[in-house]
Amino acid sequence: MTDTILEVKNLKKYFKTRRGMLHAVDNVSFKLERGKTLGIVGESGCGKSTTGRCILRLIEPTSGEILFNGENVINKSKKEMRLLRQKMQIIFQDPFSSLNPSKTVMEAISEPIIYHRLITDKLLVEKRVRELMEIVGLAERLINSYPHELDGGRRQRVGIAKALAMNPEFIVCDEPVSALDVSIQAQILNLLKNLQKQMGLSFIFITHDLSVVNYFSDDIAVMYLGQMVEKAPAEELFANPSHPYTKALLSAIPQMDIDHPMERILLKGEITSPIDPPDMCRFQKRCYWDCAECCKNEKDPELIEISPDHFVACPHIKDYS
Amino acid sequence: MEEKKEYVVEVEDLTVYYELEKETVKAVNGISFKLEKGRTLGFVGETGSGKTTTALSLLHLVPDPPGVIKSGKVNVCGHDMLALKPHQLTKVRGKDISMIFQDPMTSLDPVFPVVDQIMEAIMLHEDVNKSEAYQKAIKMLELVGIPEERAHEYPHQFSGGMKQRVVISIALACNPQVLIADEPTTALDVTIQAQVLDLMKNLRKQYGTSMIMITHDLGIIAEVCDEVAVIYAGSIVEKGTVREIFKHTRHPYTEGLFNSVPDVKNRGRELTPIPGLMPDPTNLPAGCAFAERCSYATDACKTNKPSEHREGDHVFFCSAYDDPGFAIKRKDS
Numbered sequence: 001m002t003d004t005i006l007e008v009k010n011l012k013k014y015f016k017t018r019r020g021m022l023h024a025v026d027n028v029s030f031k032l033e034r035g036k037t038l039g040i041v042g043e044s045g046c047g048k049s050t051t052g053r054c055i056l057r058l059i060e061p062t063s064g065e066i067l068f069n070g071e072n073v074i075n076k077s078k079k080e081m082r083l084l085r086q087k088m089q090i091i092f093q094d095p096f097s098s099l100n101p102s103k104t105v106m107e108a109i110s111e112p113i114i115y116h117r118l119i120t121d122k123l124l125v126e127k128r129v130r131e132l133m134e135i136v137g138l139a140e141r142l143i144n145s146y147p148h149e150l151d152g153g154r155r156q157r158v159g160i161a162k163a164l165a166m167n168p169e170f171i172v173c174d175e176p177v178s179a180l181d182v183s184i185q186a187q188i189l190n191l192l193k194n195l196q197k198q199m200g201l202s203f204i205f206i207t208h209d210l211s212v213v214n215y216f217s218d219d220i221a222v223m224y225l226g227q228m229v230e231k232a233p234a235e236e237l238f239a240n241p242s243h244p245y246t247k248a249l250l251s252a253i254p255q256m257d258i259d260h261p262m263e264r265i266l267l268k269g270e271i272t273s274p275i276d277p278p279d280m281c282r283f284q285k286r287c288y289w290d291c292a293e294c295c296k297n298e299k300d301p302e303l304i305e306i307s308p309d310h311f312v313a314c315p316h317i318k319d320y321s
Numbered sequence: 322m323e324e325k326k327e328y329v330v331e332v333e334d335l336t337v338y339y340e341l342e343k344e345t346v347k348a349v350n351g352i353s354f355k356l357e358k359g360r361t362l363g364f365v366g367e368t369g370s371g372k373t374t375t376a377l378s379l380l381h382l383v384p385d386p387p388g389v390i391k392s393g394k395v396n397v398c399g400h401d402m403l404a405l406k407p408h409q410l411t412k413v414r415g416k417d418i419s420m421i422f423q424d425p426m427t428s429l430d431p432v433f434p435v436v437d438q439i440m441e442a443i444m445l446h447e448d449v450n451k452s453e454a455y456q457k458a459i460k461m462l463e464l465v466g467i468p469e470e471r472a473h474e475y476p477h478q479f480s481g482g483m484k485q486r487v488v489i490s491i492a493l494a495c496n497p498q499v500l501i502a503d504e505p506t507t508a509l510d511v512t513i514q515a516q517v518l519d520l521m522k523n524l525r526k527q528y529g530t531s532m533i534m535i536t537h538d539l540g541i542i543a544e545v546c547d548e549v550a551v552i553y554a555g556s557i558v559e560k561g562t563v564r565e566i567f568k569h570t571r572h573p574y575t576e577g578l579f580n581s582v583p584d585v586k587n588r589g590r591e592l593t594p595i596p597g598l599m600p601d602p603t604n605l606p607a608g609c610a611f612a613e614r615c616s617y618a619t620d621a622c623k624t625n626k627p628s629e630h631r632e633g634d635h636v637f638f639c640s641a642y643d644d645p646g647f648a649i650k651r652k653d654s
Contacts, residue, residue: 043510151598181367182537186581186594208510215583252515253585254540258567266519267512
């Protein structure tokens with residue numbers, strides 16, 4: 001039997017703008033098994049971060065269900081939510097803006113512990129902070145340093161220690177390595193992978209970097225303008241990308257293999273506005289398949305299973321695979 | 322017999338410091354390289370390794386103060402850039418050598434329509450009147466895929482990828498012989514990045530522009546460059562053709578870079594990060610700057626400057642190769 005830690009059903013988040021409703025996340029559903037990682041990839045504005053934030057209710061979803069350990073997060077009161085957030089945490093992209101510049105490492109990491117009154121004894125709090133620092137690989141001498149004295153990699157380690165302080169079961173990692181240099185990026189990715197193994201953490205890993213998501217995730221969901229267009233186990237997705245957008249996206253990654261350059265699919269056409277989009281495929285205007293024209297008269301496609309666990313939102317997928 | 326090569330950029334022993342009140346940041350420490358006409362040279366390295374400072378020195382644009390060019394020679398298309406007077410520099414910049422910066426928003430002026438900004442560059446360098454300049458500007462925009470209807474729009478009305486196209490069209494407006502691109506696609510999404518890189522490759526083919534591409538992405542290097550210089554702590558540690566660097570890696574730092582990036586085609590491979598951090602540029606070690614993080618380093622590496630080794634045009638600076646039997650773990654392929 002599978003043990004589902006998180007299930008998101010028909011999640012929608014619309015933002016009111018002067019020009020109409022902006023559909024940031026539109027009918028997104030997925031499941032995450034305990035101890036696994038779901039990668040969400042997409043380009044800027046596809047709604048991947050909004051999805052992550054809605055799950056923690058850092059942004060209130062417009063509609064939908066978020067079942068965390070079987071409980072619907074949406075109906076929780078503020079007080080209940082506070083308790084629940086101990087189990088669900090988030091790591092942000094830019095560790096510089098997510099850390100308070102006037103607080104030391106000690107103060108930053110101990111903040112959630114004190115706020116949730118997990119430990120009240122001051123000495124024990126410090127002991128716990130030192131323990132967390134060791135887990136994330138921060139030297140003890142840095143305990144009284146301020147964020148500006150730390151480099152990006154160390155700052156991100158503080159962010160991770162902060163998230164781990166509550167012994168969470170589930171962490172949303174929102175572009176955790178995008179701001180870091182490659183050699184440091186690998187350090188943080190390995191750290192997160194080890195923590196997952198040791199603590200049985202479940203991750204949602206949000207990123208625009210396809211090689212990172214491939215390395216890190218068990219399953220990958222590809223988002224385009226608020227919708228999920230393809231979802232599959234990581235290996236399957238990279239071996240058989242099926243949605244025309246996924247194909248273009250994967251072909252766009254600069255390849256290090258100089259002997260076998262990939263054929264590139266260049267996308268043309270304008271991007272459909274996410275404000276009050278019509279009920280049709282949102283990728284239609286940039287689609288390069290011959291049948292793109294007929295999609296103009298068709299409704300917004302739903303995800304269909306083309307092989308076990310491989311879902312694609314394109315009605316013409318059969319003709320092309 | 323050696324072929325006679327034509328170089329558009331020659332840099333010799335360039336050293337640039339930023340002299341602050343309390344400390345001196347040693348940004349570039351004796352870099353030498355040459356760029357052959359029509360070729361693309363990639364600079365790869367991490368934040369703070371001195372890639373951008375090197376590029377700025379080529380245009381004599383290092384902010385002074387605090388930047389001081391301590392020593393070295395910079396020759397661009399026959400001009401001794403470091404000796405030129407400001408009014409002479411204005412004539413060289415944009416005409417012989419241009420630069421594209423990472424963030425297109427900060428390199429465009431928000432209060433002028435984009436076409437005016439291209440015309441400005443053209444009118445500065447060419448003896449044309451306003452309407453001729455306008456015609457040329459429109460042609461440049463079309464070249465980068467922006468229709469005339471949008472020429473009168475302001476930068477904020479363009480998306481990131483479109484803005485970068487405008488910046489490219491300004492940089493290319495006067496047909497420079499050398500184009501420096503400093504992380505031109507870092508701020509862009511991958512599908513847009515693919516479009517911009519494709520555009521740059523086409524323009525290079527069409528005009529034979531020589532290019533210096535600064536990036537931290539080894540994939541981009543593999544795709545657009547002919548030669549690569551790997552920069553670490555203000556020095557070139559390894560230099561050669563893309564094939565030599567990727568297939569016959571020699572320097573331990575370059576090896577570390579390859580081991581740090583996830584490979585799309587081989588997802589099972591473990592990442593091996595480079596331990597530690599780049600040394601503080603205000604306090605560089607006496608010996609090899611990479612010794613602290615290098616798994617092959619000996620005590621001698623920490624005190625002695627790395628020695629230079631060559632395999633044809635492939636140059637690398639690492640004392641470990643003083644032992645003729647030495648080889649790094651990464652295999653040649």
